[in-house]
Amino acid sequence: MIGVQTADAIRVAEQVWFEAHRGEGLMGRAAAAVAAHALEMAGTHGRVLVVVGRGNNGGDGLFAAAELARHGLPVAIWPVAETMHEQGRVAATGAGCRFVGVVEATEQVAEVDLVVDAVLGIGGRPGLRPDVLALAQEAEALGVPVLAVDLPSGLDTDSHQLQDSFHATRTITFAARKACHVLQPAASRCGEVVCVDIGIELGNSVLEVAEAGDVAVRWPVPGPTSDKYSRGVVGIDSGSAQYPGAAVLGVTGALYAGAGMIRFVGPEPADAIIRASLPSVTHGEGRVQAWLCGSGWGSADDNRARLERRLADGVPAVIDADALSVLPEHLPYGCLLTPHAGELARLLGAERAEVEADPIGSAHRAAERTGAVVLLKGASQYIVQPDGRVRVAVPGPSWTAQAGSGDVLAGICATLLAAGLPAADAGLVGASVQAMAAARRPGPWPPDDIAHEVAALVGNWGELSCR
Numbered sequence: 001m002i003g004v005q006t007a008d009a010i011r012v013a014e015q016v017w018f019e020a021h022r023g024e025g026l027m028g029r030a031a032a033a034v035a036a037h038a039l040e041m042a043g044t045h046g047r048v049l050v051v052v053g054r055g056n057n058g059g060d061g062l063f064a065a066a067e068l069a070r071h072g073l074p075v076a077i078w079p080v081a082e083t084m085h086e087q088g089r090v091a092a093t094g095a096g097c098r099f100v101g102v103v104e105a106t107e108q109v110a111e112v113d114l115v116v117d118a119v120l121g122i123g124g125r126p127g128l129r130p131d132v133l134a135l136a137q138e139a140e141a142l143g144v145p146v147l148a149v150d151l152p153s154g155l156d157t158d159s160h161q162l163q164d165s166f167h168a169t170r171t172i173t174f175a176a177r178k179a180c181h182v183l184q185p186a187a188s189r190c191g192e193v194v195c196v197d198i199g200i201e202l203g204n205s206v207l208e209v210a211e212a213g214d215v216a217v218r219w220p221v222p223g224p225t226s227d228k229y230s231r232g233v234v235g236i237d238s239g240s241a242q243y244p245g246a247a248v249l250g251v252t253g254a255l256y257a258g259a260g261m262i263r264f265v266g267p268e269p270a271d272a273i274i275r276a277s278l279p280s281v282t283h284g285e286g287r288v289q290a291w292l293c294g295s296g297w298g299s300a301d302d303n304r305a306r307l308e309r310r311l312a313d314g315v316p317a318v319i320d321a322d323a324l325s326v327l328p329e330h331l332p333y334g335c336l337l338t339p340h341a342g343e344l345a346r347l348l349g350a351e352r353a354e355v356e357a358d359p360i361g362s363a364h365r366a367a368e369r370t371g372a373v374v375l376l377k378g379a380s381q382y383i384v385q386p387d388g389r390v391r392v393a394v395p396g397p398s399w400t401a402q403a404g405s406g407d408v409l410a411g412i413c414a415t416l417l418a419a420g421l422p423a424a425d426a427g428l429v430g431a432s433v434q435a436m437a438a439a440r441r442p443g444p445w446p447p448d449d450i451a452h453e454v455a456a457l458v459g460n461w462g463e464l465s466c467r
C-alpha cells in the first residue's frame with residue numbers, strides 16, 4: 001500500500017528532523033533530486049526555465065537551477081515574487097543562471113526544453129496568480145515538458161480538487177505522496193509522480209492507495225481441498241423487466257471472479273437469458289455465503305421488501321444501485337455498499353456536488369450511519385470503513401467509465417465476500433482487479449469483456465500461488 005501524508009504531517013516530521021540534525025538542511029537533498037530529473041528530462045544541452053516562488057519550494061528550484069547551470073545548461077529563472085530564498089538566489093547567481101522578468105519568461109516558454117515549476121509547494125494556497133497561470137497554460141498549450149517540484153503549483157496539497165495549476169509531465173515529491181498526487185481529478189495534473197526519500201520519519205498515513213501486489217496477496221486462490229461450497233456460494237438477486245442486463249453483468253462478474261457457485265433468484269427476462277448463456281449458474285433459492293442485491297432493480301415499489309427478504313439470511317451482502325435507497329435500520333454484519341456519487345448523495349439526503357466536494361467525508365458519514373463499508377465508485381474509488389479508515393483502489397483507465405461496469409464490479413465484490421474476505425478487502429480488491437483487468441486490455445471493451453479479462457489476470461496469480 002502507498003501511504004499518503006498531509007502537508008501538516010510533513011512539516012512536523014521535518015521539524016523533528018531539524019531538531020535531531022541541528023545545523024543541517026534537507027533542501028540540498030530535495031534540490032539534488034530535482035536537478036537529476038530535470039537533467040534527464042531536458043537533456044544535457046537543454047534550455048531550462050525555472051519559475052520560483054518566495055518560499056522553500058522556490059528554494060528547491062533555485063538550488064536545482066544552480067546545479068543545472070553547473071552542468072552547462074542555459075538556465076533562466078523567473079522569480080514570481082518580490083523576495084526569494086536568499087541562499088538559493090546566491091547559489092543560482094554564482095552558478096551563472098540568468099534572472100528574467102515576466103515578459104521574457106513568457107517569451108522563453110516557446111524556446112525552452114523544460115519548465116521547472118518551483119512556485120508553490122506544501123505551503124501554497126490553492127490557485128495561481130493570473131500571470132503565472134498564463135505561463136502555465138502557455139507551456140501546456142505548446143506541449144513543453146513541465147517538472148513540478150513537490151506538487152504542481154496551484155493545487156491544494158491535501159485535496160483531490162482541481163484548481164488553476166501547472167500541468168506537470170512529472171512531479172517529484174519528497175518523503176511521501178500527498179492527496180493531490182493520488183486522488184482524481186487533482187492527480188491528473190501531476191503526470192508521473194516520483195517520490196524521493198529525503199530521510200525524514202513519518203507516522204501513520206491519512207489514507208492508503210492499493211498497489212497490484214496488495215490485490216494479488218488478498219485474492220482467494222482455491223487450495224487442494226477446496227470445493228464449490230468452501231470457495232463461496234453467491235446469491236444474486238438483481239435485474240428487472242426494465243434492466244435485465246444489470247443482472248447478466250453482475251452474474252458475469254461473479255462467475256469470472258471465481259464464485260464457487262452462483263444461485264440466481266432475479267426475475268425474467270434475465271433468468272432466461274442467464275439460463276441460455278451462462279449454463280454453470282444455478283437458479284432458485286438455497287444457502288449462500290453472500291448476497292448481491294440492487295443492481296438493475298429500477299424504482300419498483302417492492303424494493304424495500306425485496307432487500308429485507310435477502311438480508312434476513314443474515315449473511316454479508318453487496319448492496320448496489322437501487323437497493324441503496326431502501327436500506328433498513330440494521331444491516332447484517334460485514335455488508336458492502338457500492339454507490340456512485342449520485343447514489344451516495346441520495347442515501348445521505350445531500351446534493352451530488354456535496355459528495356463530489358468531499359467524497360471521503362461523505363462516504364464516511366454513510367459508513368458510520370449504516371455500519372457497512374462503503375465503496376464509493378468514480379475516477380478514484382474510495383473504500384471507507386465505519387471507523388474512518390480510508391483506502392483507495394488501484395487506479396485504472398477511464399475506459400471503464402461506462403454503463404454496466406458497476407454491475408460487473410458488484411458481482412466481483414459479492415464473490416469475494418462469499419469467499420470470506422472482509423467487506424473492506426472485498427471492496428478494495430474488487431475495484432482494483434477490475435481496474436487492473438481494464439489496464440491489461442485498453443480500449444472501448446464492454447464491461448463483460450473486462451470481466452473475462454479478470455479471469456485471465458487472476459489466472460496468472462494462480463500459477464504462482466495455486467497449490
Ligand SMILES: NC(=O)C1=CN([C@@H]2O[C@H](COP(=O)(O)OP(=O)(O)OC[C@H]3O[C@@H](n4cnc5c(N)ncnc54)[C@H](OP(=O)(O)O)[C@@H]3O)[C@@H](O)[C@H]2O)[C@@H](O)CC1
Binds near residue numbers: 060126127
Ligand atoms: N522545510 C524544509 O526543510 C523542506 C522543504 N522543502 C520544500 O519546501 C516547500 C514548502 O516550503 P514553504 O513552507 O516555504 O512553502 P511554499 O510552498 O514554498 O510557499 C509558501 C510561500 O508562498 C506564499 N504563497 C502561498 N500561497 C500562495 C499563492 N496562492 N500565491 C502566491 N503566494 C503564495 C506564502 O506567502 P504568504 O502569502 O503566505 O506570506 C509563502 O511565502 C515544500 O513543498 C518543498 O518543496 C524541501 O526542500 C524539503 C525540505
Ligand SMILES: [K+]
Binds near residue numbers: 057117119120152
Ligand atoms: K511546485
